[in-house]
Amino acid sequence: MQLNLSTENPDLPKHKCLALGVFADEKPPRGLCGFIDWRLNGMISREIKQGRIGGEFEEKIVIPFPSRLGAEMLLLFGLGNISDINYDKIYNAAYLVTQTVDRMALGSFAFDLYGEGRSSLVTSSIMEAMVTGIFDFLSTDIEKLSRMTACVVTSPAHLQQVSLGIKQFKTNVDDRGSVDVCEPGNSIA
Secondary structure (H helix, E strand, O other): OEEEEEOOOOOOOOOOEEEEEEOOOOOOOOHHHHHHHHHOOOHHHHHHHOOOOOOOOOOEEEEEOOOOOOOOEEEEEEOOOHHHOOHHHHHHHHHHHHHHHHHOOOOEEEEOOOOOOOOOOOHHHHHHHHHHHHHHHHOOOHHHHHHOEEEEEOOHHHHHHHHHHHHHHHHHOOOOOOOEEEOOOOOOO
């Protein structure tokens, strides 16, 4: 698996799929989802208000070809209430998002860090839980693992914590070198 880190504005890069977490009790959405909602002129907020997006855990909404975004599709994944978020739930969400991306026959996707800056969870541990969930789903099929490219979208202010989370993953999970990481501005060695 190729894991890229991006600190660009999330609406600019070209991605097949931008997978964002949506919390049931954040109305309007906040974080990266809130930024994307703003770029889409409040479309996500309107859908939440009309009851078409609820944010319950495991809810999946696919929005194809969202205007004003570089992504070909937007995948919104329900995370339940922000007050109930924990590392196990984040791991499970990352696993299920990767499974959904795989079922859509996509070889790449970008994602945000669920609850980053809006919960008491530590950014590095959020990143570790997410990469572990992605890896655990893909590691059941070596072909899928070798083909997938994932990109974490974060801010420059959180890049050090995100890198620490990847280090924690590499320390705690025997990925046998199957996860290559490329930080912004660097190429793969």
